[in-house]
Amino acid sequence: MRTPSFARRRGASITWAAVIAAVIALLPLFVTDVYTQNILVLTLMFAALSQSWNILSGYCGQISLGHALYFGLGAYVSTILFTKFGIIPWIGMVAGGALSASIALALGYPCFRLRGHYFTIATVVIAETGYLLFLNWDWVGAALGIQIPIRRDSWLLFQFPRDKIPYFYFALALACATWLVTWIFEDSKWGYCWRAVKDNPEAAESLGVVVFHSKMAAAAVSALFTSIAGSFYAQFVGYIDPESVMAFQFSLLMALPAVLGGIGTLWGPALGALILIPLNELVRSYLGGSGAGIDLIIYGLLIIMISLARPEGLVSLFTRRKLPALTG
Amino acid sequence: MTTPSLLEVRHMSRWFGGLVANDDVSMSVAQGEIVGLIGPNGAGKSTLFNVIAGSLPSSKGTVVFDGGDVTALPAAARCALGIARTFQVVRSFESMSVIDNVIVGALVRTRSTHDARRNAHEVLAFANLDHRADAAANELTPSEKRRLEVARALATGPKLLLLDEVMTGLTPVEARTGVDLVRRIRDTGVTVLMVEHVMEIVLPLVDRVIVLDLGCVLAQGTPADIARDPKVISAYLGERRRDASA
Numbered sequence: 001m002r003t004p005s006f007a008r009r010r011g012a013s014i015t016w017a018a019v020i021a022a023v024i025a026l027l028p029l030f031v032t033d034v035y036t037q038n039i040l041v042l043t044l045m046f047a048a049l050s051q052s053w054n055i056l057s058g059y060c061g062q063i064s065l066g067h068a069l070y071f072g073l074g075a076y077v078s079t080i081l082f083t084k085f086g087i088i089p090w091i092g093m094v095a096g097g098a099l100s101a102s103i104a105l106a107l108g109y110p111c112f113r114l115r116g117h118y119f120t121i122a123t124v125v126i127a128e129t130g131y132l133l134f135l136n137w138d139w140v141g142a143a144l145g146i147q148i149p150i151r152r153d154s155w156l157l158f159q160f161p162r163d164k165i166p167y168f169y170f171a172l173a174l175a176c177a178t179w180l181v182t183w184i185f186e187d188s189k190w191g192y193c194w195r196a197v198k199d200n201p202e203a204a205e206s207l208g209v210v211v212f213h214s215k216m217a218a219a220a221v222s223a224l225f226t227s228i229a230g231s232f233y234a235q236f237v238g239y240i241d242p243e244s245v246m247a248f249q250f251s252l253l254m255a256l257p258a259v260l261g262g263i264g265t266l267w268g269p270a271l272g273a274l275i276l277i278p279l280n281e282l283v284r285s286y287l288g289g290s291g292a293g294i295d296l297i298i299y300g301l302l303i304i305m306i307s308l309a310r311p312e313g314l315v316s317l318f319t320r321r322k323l324p325a326l327t328g
Numbered sequence: 329m330t331t332p333s334l335l336e337v338r339h340m341s342r343w344f345g346g347l348v349a350n351d352d353v354s355m356s357v358a359q360g361e362i363v364g365l366i367g368p369n370g371a372g373k374s375t376l377f378n379v380i381a382g383s384l385p386s387s388k389g390t391v392v393f394d395g396g397d398v399t400a401l402p403a404a405a406r407c408a409l410g411i412a413r414t415f416q417v418v419r420s421f422e423s424m425s426v427i428d429n430v431i432v433g434a435l436v437r438t439r440s441t442h443d444a445r446r447n448a449h450e451v452l453a454f455a456n457l458d459h460r461a462d463a464a465a466n467e468l469t470p471s472e473k474r475r476l477e478v479a480r481a482l483a484t485g486p487k488l489l490l491l492d493e494v495m496t497g498l499t500p501v502e503a504r505t506g507v508d509l510v511r512r513i514r515d516t517g518v519t520v521l522m523v524e525h526v527m528e529i530v531l532p533l534v535d536r537v538i539v540l541d542l543g544c545v546l547a548q549g550t551p552a553d554i555a556r557d558p559k560v561i562s563a564y565l566g567e568r569r570r571d572a573s574a
Contacts, residue, residue, distance in 0.1 A: 006445065189435050192444075196432045199421035206381060206415075207484055208407035208436030264423070 013266060014183060021176050028165050035285075037164040041236065043277040044171035045229055050257035050269035051178035052225035057255065058264035059182075059191065060218035061198025062112070063120045065251045066127030070100040070223040072134065072246030074230025079146050079240055082157075089158045093231035100227035104219040112215045127251060134242040145241025148234065158235045167236050174232060175270065178225050182266055185221075194218050198264065226254070253280075256299055260306055262313025271314055276302070332395075334359045334519050335380065335411075335488055340389030342375050349375040351543040352389070357488065362510065362520045364530040364551075367540035368563060373523045374416065374492070376540065380521070381413040381490055382406040394487060408436055412486035414477040416493045416523075420465040426476055427452065427461040433483035448483055455479040455509060471502040478509065482518070489513060491522040495529050507533050531555060539563070 024044075031037055049071065057063045077099055078092025087095075111122045135143050153160045160166045185191040193214040196204035201211045234240045257276050262268030276299070283295045310316055333356040342350040350372045357363045367373050378384040380391060382403035390399045398406055412433075421429050430448035431441065438444055452458040455475045460468065468476060474494050481489060491510070495503050507529060514520055524530040530537070531551040538548045541563045547554060554560055 187441050189439050189441065192428065192432045192435055192441070195424055195428070196421050199423050200419045202383065203415065203419035203421065203480075204432065205403045206383065206407060206413050207433045207480060208404050209432065210402075210404045 039281045041167050041171045044175045046277045047270040047273035048175040048178045049229045049254045053254040054258045054269045056218045056222035060194035064123040066123030067254045068250035069127040069130045070226040071230040073100045074227030075234035075240045075245040078231035079234045096231050097224045097227045100223040101220040104223035108216050108219045131246045148238045262315035265315045267315045268313045336392040338390045340386045342387045362534045364534035364537045365523045371540040372543040410487035412481035412484045413490040418473045422466040430483045433480040436484045451479045451483045488519045
């Protein structure tokens with residue numbers, strides 16, 4: 001029986017995750033510079049976002065380049081509920097998540113009949129439609145966007161105008177939560193179904209996997225967490241407009257860390273985010289306005305290098321050594 | 329005939345546009361049998377096979393399994409009822425390990441991944457593949473991949489196992505192991521319907537043979553009867569014999 005070794009591997013993963021999370025939690029003791037804190041928050045947020053994207057696109061193999069839609073919906077729902085109806089962002093966050101998951105199901109119903117590239121194209125088009133809708137919708141501020149009114153430092157209102165640390169811990173919690181959800185799903189019926197659907201839908205179907213339901217479940221979970229991160233981002237930056245929360249670039253930025261780190265793996269998204277997001281911020285700050293687009297060129301280079309040298313992503317550098325059985 | 333039939337196909341036709349692949353096919357498989365489905369290329373074996381498995385809807389007629397009409401059910405639902413299959417061209421889950429491939433099948437009977445894993449190891453041991461459990465599926469040899477497909481299908485706990493040319497491309501030694509595996513599967517109480525090209529393997533192994541030709545059932549009976557049937561010889565065996573002696 002090899003079952004114990006399997007259990008040991010999973011136990012090792014979660015121990016590592018706990019240790020890493022604990023180390024990260026101590027970082028604010030040493031990092032007092034606001035600029036660096038900002039990068040840390042964004043890195044953790046994109047780790048969470050990419051982990052959510054990875055559930056649908058990595059594990060279940062349905063490549064989405066339209067996740068900016070759910071990110072934007074999360075940002076808009078919590079912000080609108082707060083500014084127009086005085087509802088605290090925490091409830092808005094849950095409402096946004098529920099709405100995004102529902103929309104993911106509604107869109108999945110027609111779109112999951114499409115396969116491969118055609119599905120991906122549909123996600124791009126739908127997200128772009130949502131972006132244009134918000135850009136022209138006066139009630140939600142159209143292109144001007146919405147400013148979240150600043151009251152005071154408060155966990156209830158989830159706003160801290162003079163402090164980044166609370167955001168840092170929320171982002172860390174969200175990154176841990178998405179990692180943990182992925183970890184749980186990996187050894188669940190859904191997890192196996194998703195990977196089977198990704199590898200070979202016909203074979204999966206013949207083994208009793210209802211392919212359509214599997215994709216729908218992955219889409220809903222993925223959209224839910226993407227949306228929560230969107231609500232968080234709105235609170236973090238205090239001002240949203242369609243360009244800053246729903247642009248195509250966000251869809252790319254969610255996908256790239258997972259692709260770089262290892263698509264469909266537990267650690268890939270976090271590892272990718274750790275490299276990509278600080279790099280992105282550094283490039284942007286050094287090059288300033290003249291650097292627009294340079295960051296994208298660097299991503300492009302990274303992706304080309306990765307697909308040539310390590311198509312499985314950077315995590316394969318570590319797993320190769322740990323699992324000699326796999327190299328056969 | 330006292331044994332009730334496990335599978336019954338009644339007046340089934342399937343056409344693709346103007347092309348008739350199966351024309352009014354009626355056949356049955358009794359509980360506990362090993363039935364061979366043979367026929368020359370283009371006879372409609374794969375279509376019939378896919379209609380039984382639920383991968384293709386029939387254009388006309390019904391499929392009855394274990395006393396219930398399953399004609400309208402998709403493949404996944406039929407698998408839950410107890411029909412498992414392999415594919416002519418192997419379809420392993422290439423990015424997954426061997427054991428994970430089998431776990432996917434086992435999960436149709438349980439929600440617990442722990443139980444599924446244990447069950448999967450047992451099935452792999454049964455198929456003499458447990459020593460490869462932690463290997464990646466894409467590293468297996470062709471014959472191991474075939475055994476993996478059979479193991480994966482067996483893990484779903486089927487009453488009827490549909491084998492699509494599992495012996496094709498195997499060396500004689502591997503084929504003998506395969507024949508032995510099919511016999512052992514039947515001995516566990518699973519009914520087997522196998523499509524096969526290699527006559528030398530099918531005839532000694534099966535209890536009954538169904539011959540398809542041009543989309544229709546040409547003949548059925550024991551292997552000995554089939555081998556003597558002049559219609560079969562001219563439609564299928566005759567050509568093969570001529571080819572072999574040429």
